[in-house]
Amino acid sequence: MLRVFWAEEGGLPAGDRGLAYGDGLFETIRMQGARGTLVGRHLERMARDAARLGIEVPPAALRGAFCQAAERYGAGPKPAGWVLKLILTRGEGGRGYRAEAGLRPHLLVSASALPPSPDRHGVCVDFSRVPLTVHPMLAGIKSLNRLQQVMAARELDDSLFEVLMLNAQGELVEGTRTNLVVNRDGAWITPPTPSLAVAGVMRQWLLETLRSRGEPVLERALSPDEVLDGRCRGLYLMNSVIGIVPVRQLAGHDLPVEDRLATICDPLETLE
Incomplete structure (x- = not known):
């Protein structure tokens, strides 16, 4: 059974395996009042990837926690934009890497303000000097193990919106917090899903829509x-x-900017 913790009521126990070993995963959901962007996809990914990690959590329990959070943080006469974060860990128990059997998963729930919107006329980015290595067993999972992205994000300054990370072969993979797609030769091109550190739900939705x-x-x-x-x-x-x-x-090179995707995707149109 899932044990839910509310961030404003205190953190996770000191023995939580997410804190000790990064043994867990998370979802970040854009909310508008009590509704969220691509909620079904977020919760489905969390349940699916938890199973890949061997963390047993019923999808209905995740949905129930989301509904509680939406009511707790998003209810009111004037719905406003905010961000819901769900951190799922294996739970508490086991000294060392080997977890005890039958642990009760923990879910830490928090709310924060919506960050400023990026310039819709285009942003400036650069290449990161930090190479991205994706373990095949963890490919696509939004796990708590994000130190490569943390190191790359240290390269950001006020002039840059994002830095793009390359793998050992010198191929583009993704940004520290974003997926990417390129319009070239009459097609939309994106790095293959198995190569990604995070297979984003917005990316999945966009590719299906295209x-x-x-x-x-x-x-x-x-x-x-x-x-x-x-x-x-x-x-x-x-x-x-x-x-x-x-x-x-x-990286100092001007790129063409078109509004084709702006006519396809408005986050508020994907609210559930």
């Missing part, structure tokens, strides 16, 4: 040169909090 409209979508390795040459018609970053934002400058 395909449903008959747009060519390719999942393949993508080099930096393919973004910087003249055949690139746009680079876009996305997550479920910011939505989809175009990049107007990458």
Whole structure:
């Protein structure tokens, strides 16, 4: 059975395995009042990826916790934008890496203000000097193990919205907190799902939406040169909090900015 903790009432126990070993995962959901962006996909991913980690949590329990949080933080006569964070851990118990059997999972629930919206006319980004290594067993899981992204985010300053991370082969993977898609040669190109540290729900929704409209979508390795040459018609970053934002400058190089995706995706249209 899931044990729920509310952040404003105190943190997790000192022996929680998420604190000790990063033994867990999380979801960050953009909310508008008591409704959230792509909620079903967020909760489905958390349940699915928890199973991959061997953390037993009933999907109905996650849905129940979400409903409680939506009522607790989002109810009111004037719904406003905010961010809901769900941190799921294996629970408390076991000294060392080996967990005790039958642990009761913990869910830490918190609310925070919605961050400022990025410039819809385009943002400036750069390449990170921190290489991204994705373990095949953890590919796509939004686990609590995010030290590579933390190190890369140290490169950010007020002039940069994001830094893009490359793998050992020099291929583009994702940003520290965003997935990416490139418009090139008449198709939408994005790094393949198995190569990602986080397989974002906004990315999944966007690719499905593009395909449903008959747009060519390719999942393949993508080099930096393919973004910087003249055949690139746009680079876009996305997550479920910011939505989809175009990049107007990458590593000092100006990129074309089009509004094609802006007509497809409005985060408020995906509220559930």
